[in-house]
Amino acid sequence: MTKGTPSQGKHNKGSNHIVCRRCGRRAFHVRKKVCAACGFGKSSKIKRFAWQWKKVTGKGNRVK
Structure with missing residues (x-):
């Protein structure tokens, strides 16, 4: 079993x-x-x- 950087790539399985x-x-x-x-x-x-929706000023449809 090797250790170091090459072994760290095996930690992304789950x-x-x-x-x-x-x-x-x-x-x-x-x-x-x-x-x-x-x-x-x-x-x-x-x-x-609040930052999920674009702020609309004045008249018009609300933008999501």
Whole structure:
């Protein structure tokens, strides 16, 4: 068994994120038990921020 830099490439086999039960995105962290997209497992409210939507001034349709 060798050690060093060549061996470190073998540490990328598993996947940290699986499909989330709540939002359906592949963002649920297996070890943390928290969804990175919607916050499932951490909060009962859906994770959302103001910077997700473009700010619209004046009249017109809201842009998402």
